[in-house]
Amino acid sequence: MKIKKASNSKMIKAINEKSILNLIYMEGPIPRVKLAEKTGLSQQTITNIVNRLLSERIVLETSGVSNGGGRKPIPLIINGRNMYAIGIEIAVKYIRGTLMDFENNIITESIEQVPIYRDEEQPLKYIFRVVERLLEFVPNREALKGIGCSIQGIVDSENGIVVYAAGVRLNNFPLKEKIQEHFGYPVYLQNDANLLAIVENLNGTLASSRQNITLKFDYGIGGAAVVNKQLVHGADNVAFEFGHYKAFMGKEAYPCHCGSKGCLTTLASLSGLKRNEGYLLEEFSLGVREKNKQALQLFGKLESAISYAIANVITLLNPDHVLLTGQIIDTLTDELVPLLEQHVRELIPESCKKVKLIQLSKTPDESKLAVGLVMHEFFAVPIDQYYL
């Protein structure tokens, strides 16, 4: 992969540095000569960039291995213990924060229970409190590389705006700007399903996949699509809101908080089950297991709606993997997942049948995923824009 020539030298410099950093992160320990080989940059450019990264203590030299009496190439690694990130999960009932270093060690955690959000300033108050507590454990200001936030809701991550998060009572709220102004660190905001997709694609279950879909059945329903290893954003940065896929018609088309009706989330999510059918997830799953007639009927309806929705999306996007996650999948794994697998396969065209349906063993802690968001942004090279 060679770097494209461009007239803007400042931009190229920044991209080159990111490329080097990314390579050391992904493939380190790696010597300078390999960095030159892999990027197509000159030895001198590599030396300049590496010297800068060494002086800022972002990378470290490790002891080299002798290659038969010649000069030892000195491998470089990321100085993960010297860099920190904060991850914040903004949930309906709590704000959870985790401080980690770049070697994935948890330094400390903090949680604020939230009985109810009364206005849009209230989530901020709790977030500030959690971040302040975590900051006490950061050794120096330069060590913290950013604050990542995960939120269940419609998020314009590009501009850091929570477009709509029903449970947290945020509506067109510039959350990134507010947190950034208060603490002075870079802040990254992402919808929970997109975040999960980013982290799983980076170094998780989707690392080897290039085209995939992540679907999260939880308090609401979230979705994320990755095409050619890039998250699909859409014109307004709100692409793939799978919860608002139109799935129910007629008298089953309950109104949705998005303003429409019949959306998948009005029944196939924790909030939908409760609001429109009066079920808590535990009651519902118990009813299904005990073969309660009413619960089974509803289960059949949900399973069918989800199967059709997944099959249609597979038909349109031709992914190699579909990742299923969220509390509904965790709780009803044995009952739901084999049926989804069978019905989706019956519904999709022969040409898409190589697709694999996979699930996470357990829905991960989002505050830790949000730490991954900071790391991802710190090391990311915007490949689609700058590489040939």
Ligand SMILES: [Zn+2]
């Ligand atoms: Zn909707």
